Amino acid sequence: MLDFLAFVALLATLAALPRLVVGPSAADRIIAAQLAGTGTVATLILLGAATGTSALHDVALVFAALAAVSGLAFVALRSPRR
Amino acid sequence: MIAFDLALAAGILLCAVSALTRRDRTASVAAFMVLGLLVALSWVRLAAPDVALAEAAIGAGLTGALFLRAARRLGPLRPAAGRTLAVPAALVASGLGGGLAWVFASASPPAIYAPLVAASLPESGVSNPVTAVLLNFRAWDTLLEIAVLVVALLVANLLGSRRLVPVSLGEMTLPFARIVAPISILLAGHLLWQGSSAPGGAFQAGAVLAGGLLALVLAGLAPTGTLVVRGALIAGLSGLAVFLIAALGSEALTGSLLGYPNRAEKVWIVAIEAALTLSIAATLCLLFTGFEKRKTS
Amino acid sequence: MTTLPSVLGTGLIAAGVGFLAVAAIGFWRLPDLLSRLHVLTKADTAGLSLVALGAACLTGTPASILPLGLCVLLTAISGATVGHLVARSVTPRGGRS
Known part of the structure; x- marks a missing residue:
């Protein structure tokens, strides 16, 4: 059951890809990456619960901690001040 | 879990292709970031949590920010820039891939x-x-x-x-x-x-x-x-x-x-x-x- | 296997994954950036916290509940902040009235 749910979570992660490729705006692509990051965290939690590996919690935590850095950097770099 | 692994591998390939072929720097960087996420998942599936952790910390979070910064500095991609290099690059890459496959098969x-x-x-x-x-x-x-x-x-x-x-x-x-x-x-x-x-x-x-x-x-x-x-x-x-x-x-x-x-x-x-x-x-x-x-x- | 925590945990995880799946569909179907941002923040908060709550029910050790809780907190606040900033950067006048 958990394996199946992890698979669905992975599919939800991959479903952000078409939006990332198509866009249309740059912000669309960045939030697609953000959504894929959330899906990855969920998939990692589920894989950890399915296999009983607690090391995966650390991987998920690292992803969660760094999830917003590129989003913040994108917005901060967005309008060039020249 | 074989379906999981197949979907993961397909996603990794798709991300790599779109990171390389999009003519838009933000799209390439975003595809590269998602590639990092999926590669970390694949390390988890290969039972290598150490590598997954390193990929998560360095590949997915910070390189995205550093690449966005570099993209901002470089400015928008000029159309058809570097097209002439595509064929030699493809040859080198497929040669490298073939060599790796040979080493892997003969190990x-x-x-x-x-x-x-x-x-x-x-x-x-x-x-x-x-x-x-x-x-x-x-x-x-x-x-x-x-x-x-x-x-x-x-x-x-x-x-x-x-x-x-x-x-x-x-x-x-x-x-x-x-x-x-x-x-x-x-x-x-x-x-x-x-x-x-x-x-x-x-x-x-x-x-x-x-x-x-x-x-x-x-x-x-x-x-x-x-x-x-x-x-x-x-x-x-x-x-x-x-x-x-x-x-x-x-x-x-x-x-x-x-x-x-x-x-x-x-x-x-x-x-x-x-x-x-x-x-x-x-x-x-x-x-x-x-x-x-x-x-x- | 069919104890109350395991049934509850699996149910919560299924609900959370359902949220993620709906978000993935909505992310593709919705017409503009702002409605897609709306989808993103729901997946970040409701989806992931249900998944983590379910996983916490299944494992039930304090050593796993703490990282799961931190995951939920970090993802929720990341999604909310990035969503707010991206929305502000695309609205005219930077969202200031």
């Missing part, structure tokens, strides 16, 4: 390295085999890796990369930075300490710490004076310095370079890793923010 199945590490693990002072290899058996390699980081820092400094003037992100970022920065310091300490017995280590801890620092910088909470930048530069260089001093010290104490004194191995390893964590965090931060406070014209 002898029983690995010699893993039993060797397992046999001498007790004398390394730590119980995590990855840390034992990186900081004890092959510490020389790690020393050279840190030297590469220092070279990157110095070259970026010499090129005079312009100091970033981020757009003010407003008050809504303040609570975010105030929550994320302490948690990332805590997480970095946890990863650093845990590195001796479980997946973790200096690179991961340094990258997480750098993420927290960048959140502070982007929220405008970090001091930005010239003195701070100079201090961060010194911190960035100090990792290599501490590693070299440790190498010379161990040479003087035991007669072999980076052969730590008996029964004190863990102290040496954790001390070196702590210095490396701070240095890696400072280096990554400086590579993002830039050095010189030049008024952008």
Whole structure:
């Protein structure tokens, strides 16, 4: 059951890809990456619960901690001040 | 789980293709970020949580920010730039891929390295085999890796990369930075300490710490004076310095370079890793923010 | 296997994964950036916290509940902050009235 749910979570992660490729705006692509990051965290939690590996919690935590850095950097770099 | 693995592999290939073929820098960077996420998942599926953690810390979080910064500096992609290189690049890449496939196919199945590490693990002072290899058996390699980081820092400094003037992100970022920065310091300490017995280590801890620092910088909470930048530069260089001093010290104490004194191995390893964590965090931060406070014209 | 925590945990995880799946569909179907941001923040908060709550029910050790809780906190605040900033950067006058 958990394996199946992890698979669905992975599919939800991959479903952000078409939006990332198509866009249309740059912000669309960045939030697609953000959504894929959330899906990855969920998939990692589920894989950890399915296999009983607690090391995966650390991987998920690292992803969660760094999830917003590129989003913040994108917005901060967005309008060039020249 | 075979469906899981197939979907993962297809997603990785799709991400790689779109990262390479999109004629839009943001799309390429975003595809590369998602590629990092999926590759970390695939390391988890290959039962290598150490590598997954390193990929998560360095591949997915910070390289995205660094690439976005580089893309901003480079400006938009000129149409059809570099098209002439596509054919030779494809030839080189497929040659490399073919060579790797050949090596993989012809490799002898029983690995010699893993039993060797397992046999001498007790004398390394730590119980995590990855840390034992990186900081004890092959510490020389790690020393050279840190030297590469220092070279990157110095070259970026010499090129005079312009100091970033981020757009003010407003008050809504303040609570975010105030929550994320302490948690990332805590997480970095946890990863650093845990590195001796479980997946973790200096690179991961340094990258997480750098993420927290960048959140502070982007929220405008970090001091930005010239003195701070100079201090961060010194911190960035100090990792290599501490590693070299440790190498010379161990040479003087035991007669072999980076052969730590008996029964004190863990102290040496954790001390070196702590210095490396701070240095890696400072280096990554400086590579993002830039050095010189030049008024952008 | 059919104890109350395991049934509850699996149910919560299924609900959370359902949120993620709906978010993935909505992310493709919705017409503009702002409605897609709306989807993103729901997946970040409701979806992931249900998944983590379910996983916490299944394992039930304090050593796993703490990282799961931190995961939820960090992802929720990341999604909210990035969503707010991106939305502000695309609205005219930077969202200031």
